[in-house]
Amino acid sequence: MSWLIYGANGYTGALVARTAAARGQRPILAGRNRAEVEALARALTLERRVFGLDQPGIVDDALAGVTVVLHCAGPFSRTAGPVADACLRRRVHYLDITGEAAVFESLAARDAEAKAAGVMLLPGAGFDVVPSDCLAAHLKRRLPTATHLALGFQPGGRPSRGTATTMIENLHRGGLVRRGGRLTPVPPAWKTRIIDFGRGPRPAITIPWGDVATAYHSTRIPNVEVYMAAPAALRVAMRLSRYVAPVLASKPVQRFLKARIRAGTPGPTDAERERGKCLLWGEATDEAGGRAVSRMKTPEGYTLTAFAALAIVDKVLGGSAPPGFQTPSRAYGPDFVLGIEGVSREDE
Numbered sequence: 641m642s643w644l645i646y647g648a649n650g651y652t653g654a655l656v657a658r659t660a661a662a663r664g665q666r667p668i669l670a671g672r673n674r675a676e677v678e679a680l681a682r683a684l685t686l687e688r689r690v691f692g693l694d695q696p697g698i699v700d701d702a703l704a705g706v707t708v709v710l711h712c713a714g715p716f717s718r719t720a721g722p723v724a725d726a727c728l729r730r731r732v733h734y735l736d737i738t739g740e741a742a743v744f745e746s747l748a749a750r751d752a753e754a755k756a757a758g759v760m761l762l763p764g765a766g767f768d769v770v771p772s773d774c775l776a777a778h779l780k781r782r783l784p785t786a787t788h789l790a791l792g793f794q795p796g797g798r799p800s801r802g803t804a805t806t807m808i809e810n811l812h813r814g815g816l817v818r819r820g821g822r823l824t825p826v827p828p829a830w831k832t833r834i835i836d837f838g839r840g841p842r843p844a845i846t847i848p849w850g851d852v853a854t855a856y857h858s859t860r861i862p863n864v865e866v867y868m869a870a871p872a873a874l875r876v877a878m879r880l881s882r883y884v885a886p887v888l889a890s891k892p893v894q895r896f897l898k899a900r901i902r903a904g905t906p907g908p909t910d911a912e913r914e915r916g917k918c919l920l921w922g923e924a925t926d927e928a929g930g931r932a933v934s935r936m937k938t939p940e941g942y943t944l945t946a947f948a949a950l951a952i953v954d955k956v957l958g959g960s961a962p963p964g965f966q967t968p969s970r971a972y973g974p975d976f977v978l979g980i981e982g983v984s985r986e987d988e
């Protein structure tokens with residue numbers, strides 16, 4: 641069965657492609673950048689398909705013979721729609737590595753359509769949200785009466801250009817939590833909380849991470865907040881961004897910030913990824929004072945993204961792809977993440 645990586649020339653797409661090739665897998669490499677996709681396909685001796693996402697007929701044709709697409713071309717607010725449309729028309733399973741809450745919700749809204757087509761739509765097959773979603777489902781299993789869920793992580797390295805671009809595009813939108821089952825906008829860095837991720841207490845701030853969307857689909861816990869460990873300078877900058885949101889959203893400022901990002905390196909080096917480790921923490925509480933806390937350790941975020949996405953591709957190619965909108969834990973259970981190299985979990 642053949643499978644295709646779209647955005648294979650991007651930092652994360654190329655990392656997934658290299659990891660897959662090193663394991664003897666034969667994905668088709670795809671993207672709109674002919675020179676880069678062809679160069680990578682030649683280097684890894686893999687098939688390639690070059691196409692953009694603007695013309696639906698071309699995307700449909702490019703998916704001929706493909707069982708599952710792993711979509712790595714973001715920001716996904718622009719690219720998830722056309723790829724998911726083509727997957728639904730061609731009855732091809734859809735995976736992506738988004739962490740954007742609005743993208744999760746837009747794909748969740750297509751659940752019935754996907755079920756009717758016999759297609760699995762599983763966004764968030766990377767660092768966000770595989771480990772945190774499995775942690776959320778594990779906490780729900782430990783405390784089935786939970787009404788509140790807090791998830792947090794301490795990143796183990798620096799972001800790629802694509803991640804930084806996606807963050808810049810969303811900065812002016814502020815924060816997001818789930819309250820009473822509804823996604824609720826809040827100011828950036830709305831709450832600060834001291835969290836012990838496993839190496840002592842650290843200040844962490846709320847961020848509009850993808851789990852605000854997905855944890856509810858996985859657990860039905862109606863109140864969800866996601867925290868990220870943040871040094872003082874970042875906490876101050878995030879709070880200040882409350883007052884300059886319209887400026888951050890303006891075209892000249894977006895252009896300037898994106899040019900600064902493009903001038904930087906594509907992402908962490910292999911050595912940096914090798915050194916980095918991520919720590920996750922989660923807490924479920926209920927109205928009766930019940931509380932469950934669990935922690936997780938994973939490889940660095942981009943390495944984990946490649947490992948997690950490939951583990952999900954393996955599941956799909958092995959015939960396990962429940963139709964409809966899925967989260968990682970809903971499709972494969974809370975312990976799925978423990979089968980990924982370098983991941984461990986501990987209950988407090």
Ligand SMILES: NC(=O)c1ccc[n+]([C@@H]2O[C@H](COP(=O)([O-])OP(=O)(O)OC[C@H]3O[C@@H](n4cnc5c(N)ncnc54)[C@H](OP(=O)(O)O)[C@@H]3O)[C@@H](O)[C@H]2O)c1
Nearest residue numbers: 647650651652673713714715738739766767768800802803
């Ligand atoms: N959830 C997670 O844990 C996680 C982990 C890693 C990455 N990500 C997300 O994945 C995305 C990619 O990150 P990255 O670091 O790989 O970025 P990158 O190095 O900038 O690569 C982006 C890729 O997307 C392609 N692309 C962008 N816009 C496109 C469009 N409109 N049509 C077709 N292709 C398009 C680019 O093609 P060109 O070369 O032609 O521009 C390139 O192949 C980002 O949104 C990032 O936030 C999420």
